[in-house]
Amino acid sequence: xxxxxxxxxxxxxxxxxxxxxxxxxxxxxxxxxxxxxxxxxxxxxxxxxxxxxxxxxxxxxxxxxxxxxxxxxxxxxxxxxxxxxxxxxxxxxxxxxxxxxxxxxxxxxxxxxxxxxxxxxxxxxxxxxxxxxxxxxxxxxxxxxxxxxxxxxxxxxxxxxxxxxxxxxxxxxxxxxxxxxxxxxxxxxxxxxxx
Numbered sequence: 439x440x441x442x443x444x445x446x447x448x449x450x451x452x453x454x455x456x457x458x459x460x461x462x463x464x465x466x467x468x469x470x471x472x473x474x475x476x477x478x479x480x481x482x483x484x485x486x487x488x489x490x491x492x493x494x495x496x497x498x499x500x501x502x503x504x505x506x507x508x509x510x511x512x513x514x515x516x517x518x519x520x521x522x523x524x525x526x527x528x529x530x531x532x533x534x535x536x537x538x539x540x541x542x543x544x545x546x547x548x549x550x551x552x553x554x555x556x557x558x559x560x561x562x563x564x565x566x567x568x569x570x571x572x573x574x575x576x577x578x579x580x581x582x583x584x585x586x587x588x589x590x591x592x593x594x595x596x597x598x599x600x601x602x603x604x605x606x607x608x609x610x611x612x613x614x615x616x617x618x619x620x621x622x623x624x625x626x627x628x629x630x631x632x633x
Contacts, residue, residue, distance in 0.1 A: 503557030
């Protein structure tokens, strides 16, 4: 028994030293660390949580669609209010898209490089329209789309786990709410003028 204790004593000293060093460095001694990033637990990833990643990708695809549809409306619309709104969509969503790209790059997340199939179908459908018919359809799409955007960004701003995405959603939300208000103002005028 004495020889067992004698042999265990150096191991005990080493184990205690590791615990003390870990405590002094502020690291949990039971956490595994990635050798490439000292003092960072291996199971903590810089990538966003699944729901945050989903928000990031959907916001990016939606932003790309807003820019493309805005460009289309700026070319096709005959209504000055619709054209002004479309130009704002291009400017605001281009800026937001750039911010999302930076966040995604920091997290090593690949973003969509084109709108979703749903958004592509909307663009194709709108491309076939002209005049008042185009304006009504475009603004109707902007109304429904921005209602969904506001809801998604509001949810991310309150429930998001990733601080950078939560901050992005919080800062972008007022702009999207303005877009929605503007769409709510323009759309009824188009319907009243051309029933």
